[in-house]
Amino acid sequence: xxxxxxxxxxxxxxxxxxxxxxxxxxxxxxxxxxxxxxxxxxxxxxxxxxxxxxxxxxxxxxxxxxxxxxxxxxxxxxxxxxxxxxxxxxxxxxxxxxxxxxxxxxxxxxxxxxxxxxxxxxxxxxxxxxxxxxxxxxxxxxxxxxxxxxxxxxxxxxxxxxxxxxxxxxxxxxxxxxx
Numbered sequence: 607x608x609x610x611x612x613x614x615x616x617x618x619x620x621x622x623x624x625x626x627x628x629x630x631x632x633x634x635x636x637x638x639x640x641x642x643x644x645x646x647x648x649x650x651x652x653x654x655x656x657x658x659x660x661x662x663x664x665x666x667x668x669x670x671x672x673x674x675x676x677x678x679x680x681x682x683x684x685x686x687x688x689x690x691x692x693x694x695x696x697x698x699x700x701x702x703x704x705x706x707x708x709x710x711x712x713x714x715x716x717x718x719x720x721x722x723x724x725x726x727x728x729x730x731x732x733x734x735x736x737x738x739x740x741x742x743x744x745x746x747x748x749x750x751x752x753x754x755x756x757x758x759x760x761x762x763x764x765x766x767x768x769x770x771x772x773x774x775x776x777x778x779x780x781x782x783x784x785x
Contacts, residue, residue, distance in 0.1 A: 607774055608758065610662075614640030615731070617660040619651050625768045626738045630760075631664035652676075652727070659729035666739040670746055670757060677724070692716035696752035721754040734758055734775060738768070744781035751780070759783050 616635045620627035635642055643658035645651050651669065681689050699705055699713045725732060735750070735757040742759045750757050760772030761783035773784035 607772065609775070610634065610638045610640065612639030614638060614662055615643065615658060615660045616640060616662050616664060617643050617645060617651070617654055617658045617729075618664070619645035619648055619654070620665065620739075624739070625764050626666075626762065627664060629762075629768045630736055630738065635662075655729045655732075656727065657729075659731045661731050661733045662736060663728070663732060664736045664738075667737055667742045667746065668740075670735065670737060670742065670750065674746060674749055688719055692720035693749070693752045696721070696754055697748065700751060717754065724753055724755065728755070736760065738762065738772075747780040 614635055616631050618627060618631045620631065622628050622632060632642065640661075643654070643660070645654040655663070677689075695709075695712055695716050699709060702709065705713070732755065735755065737747075737757050737759045738761070742757060747757050747759065756775070756778070758773045758775065758778065759782075760769045762768035762770045771783045771785060773779065773782065778784065
């Protein structure tokens with residue numbers, strides 16, 4: 607469902623006894639020949655992302671809530687104004703089937719000023735986030751998508767292999783867990 611290959615790098619910080627982590631962040635990555643880096647500690651994930659340079663990050667919604675809070679706490683003055691402009695532009699741009707030349711230019715500027723800086727903090731190679739283990743709020747998923755960081759959400763049960771439904775990179779709907 608999700609195209610993965612042997613170039614994948616995952617930063618793992620959830621316990622391997624967590625069936626979601628074991629299936630998605632361990633077995634799945636090993637089955638395609640990817641690499642797994644282990645975070646030193648749950649408090650060092652931000653630094654570990656810069657070191658491991660993951661292409662995929664698997665987590666529970668709480669991490670994404672903490673990342674959002676950190677981003678918003680760091681905003682002041684002009685930086686805050688530019689950030690919210692880029693966020694709203696990103697949401698509109700992604701939903702516009704044929705963006706105008708002006709919108710494309712604005713998007714490139716927003717990418718240079720905001721999106722690229724956030725991607726650098728995740729290691730610079732992140733393709734997407736994966737969320738499971740609890741419900742991800744629609745607003746949180748839209749927030750990251752507006753910043754050019756997609757969170758793919760899935761649903762599963764411990765009793766039935768942990769992923770029984772998930773959004774796809776090319777077909778997702780925020781507030782759902784896909785097909």
